[in-house]
Amino acid sequence: MTRRQFDRTQNSIFRRSRRPPRPKNAPASSASDDAYAATISELSAEPPAKRIAQPPPPQERRSSRKGGASWGLPLLWLTIVGLLGGTGYAAFLLLTLVPPPPNCEQVSPIAADSERLYCANQAASSRQLEDLVAAVALVRNWTEEHPLYRESQRFLEEWSKGILAIASAKMSDGDLQEAIKIAGNVPESSPLYDRAQQQIAAWQSNWDKGAAIYEEALEALKNQNWGLANQKAEELSRLNNEHWRAQRYNELTRFIASEQLARRRLSQARELAEYQTVARLKEAMDLARQVELKSFARPDAQAEIARWSRALLKIADERLAARDLEGAIAAANTVPPDSSLSKEAEDFAILSRATAMSWKDNLMMLLEAQAIVGEIQPDRPLYERAQAQIQTWQASIQDLLQIQVASAVASVGQPLTFRLADELAQMVAQDRPRRIEAQTKIASWRKEIQSIQDRPFIIRARQIAQTESIEGLKAAIAEASRVEIGRPRRIEAQTLIAQWNKKIEVLEDQPILNEARSVANSGNLAQAITVAQRIQPGRVLYTEAQDAIYGWTIQIQVAEDRAILNDASYLASIGQYSEAIRTASRIRWGRPLYDEAQGSIARWTAERNALFAPPPQPAPRGFSEPPASSWNEPEPAPYYPPEPAPEPAPPPLEAPIAPEFGTPSDALPPPE
Secondary structure, eight states: OOHHHHHHHHHHHHHHTOOOOOOTTSOOOSHHHHHHHHHHHHHTOOOHHHHHOOOOOHHHHHHHHHHOTTTHHHHHHHHHHHHHHHHHHHHHHHHHSOOOOOOGGGOOTTOOHHHHHHHHHHHHTTOOHHHHHHHHHHHTTOOTTSTTHHHHHHHHHHHHHHHHHHHHHHHHTTOHHHHHHHHTTSOTTSTTHHHHHHHHHHHHHHHHHHHHHHHHHHHHHHTTOHHHHHHHHHHHHTSSOHIIIIIIHHHHHHHHHHHHHHHHHHHHHHHHHTTOOHHHHHHHHHHHTTSOTTSTTHHHHHHHHHHHHHHHHHHHHHHHHTTOHHHHHHHHHTSOTTSTTHHHHHHHHHHHHHHHHHTTOOHHHHHHHHHHHTTSOTTSTTHHHHHHHHHHHHHHHHHHHHHHHHHHHHTTOOHHHHHHHHHHHTTSOTTSTTHHHHHHHHHHHHHHHHHHHHHHHHHHHHHHHTTOSHHHHHHHHHHHTTSOTTSTTHHHHHHHHHHHHHHHHHHHHHHHHHHHHHHHHTTOHHHHHHHHTTSOTTSTTHHHHHHHHHHHHHHHHHHHHHHHHHHHHHHHHTTOHHHHHHHHTTSOTTSTTHHHHHHHHHHHHHHHHHHTOOOOOOOOTTOOOOOOOSOOOOOOOOOOOOOOOOOOOOOOOOOOOOOOTTOOOTTSOOOO
16 A cells, blocks of 8 residues: 555545544543553653753843842742743643544644554444444554554454454345455454454355255255255254344245245146136136245246136137127136236237127128227237238128129029029139138029929929829829929929829729728628728828728627627526636637626636535534634735737638527537
């Protein structure tokens, strides 16, 4: 350090140490004042003779000459004695009174080192780092040969303690680099230099150890290893460093609790999002957004929010495709503003409203929708989709004009105008947005042409069928059959043909059914059945013919079975119950008189059993009949045999002559 730099440093110290001077009678209360007094005493120890060996003033010399020689010698001795006493008294005062301190505000660059040391100590008493460093800089290079070396070492030790205290405070605040920098101001000449270096090494070692433990804890939190994170927090609390043991330990424990809470919230949000509904996705995103920004779970939460936002936009797209405008916009608006897809959701809402306007197939609406979508800027996410939609609407407008012209031409309703409209609509190419609409119109107009072409066939067929004759109906069918398959009037023609075929069948089969009824009325039921069976299945009168055949068959079976039942009744009347039962059993199940025959058989069986039952034995003497039981056995449930399937009609035979009811047959055996 040059002399000029040293002077500037000292002047700064003196300017910071401005204080009012201490009163003369104030007691010396500090070591600096004592040192300063000792220094001043040393500096003021000059012989008094040097300060008083001055010649007397000229006036005294003149007065002494005038006083006479008689007073000269005594006066001289008195003067010498007075001067010696005054000098001794002055010396005594200088030794007993503390001189006033120097003015540190106006210290000269060439001031003595004692004054500089005093002012430096005064400035360092503020305990400010700048003052302490400046004071240390004053004495750090003083050697043992310096007269104030011992005093400066005492001050230097005190100042070094102040510097280390400030460094320790910085270390407690967690500022290692600043603490090391401050402690580095303790010079090698300080008695506390080794202590300062040891303190710096200890700080660095503890800091490195604490930082390593803290990083391991953070890594455990990233991996959601809560046990290891808590273990590292305990290790942190055992370090010999206030910053890591208290501040960073509390910070880490709070961070562990916050991280666990964030992971729980994210897990709950994922469970809600599995439902894939708008409401559940919104709840999931609201829960995930509660994860703090500094949390390790925040990137995962942001990724999930982006994924769920994409799911919402997909739902919105599906609703828009189903023309649910309100539902689509509601789903898009559910995307949160802090999502990475928020701008895309905003663009989607604009596109949705414009798309809904295009649904009306109105030229003005299409133009307005195109203008709205055109406001989406190139830096927006859906700009390319918007431009593609604009191009689609422009092509749609051109096609719409073409189709409207073709529809106007087709509205005339003539085959020629339909063909012209067909040609105009064919100009809409396959890759155009309204190609399907154009093809639908073309198909409709071609059907109109075919309908016009086939209308004469239907009209002539109806006219021919009005004759209501078989030949006329067949001719009408032939005329209606000219309508080919796939043409619009084909269904109408086939319906008329079916009606006319039924009429032909009725005209052909009605005489047969009339003949069968006539034969039946004459009493020849078997022949009537044969005639009615000529009507084949699937024809209009087949069901009616079968009903008639069934009725005639019943009449034949009743006539046949009535004779058998009469014979059986006769046998039973003469007591031949067994033979009567055998005779009645010839009436088989499914025939009209089966139930009546079964009832008679049951009655005859009971009568036969009663006839051949042994007489009751007399009761032994002394024996009394037990009282009749009051319990009556319930009657058995009546038995209903299943209804038989109808038997087919018998082959055509000559109807037998039914015997008179009540007359036994010739084939009956003689009575027993």
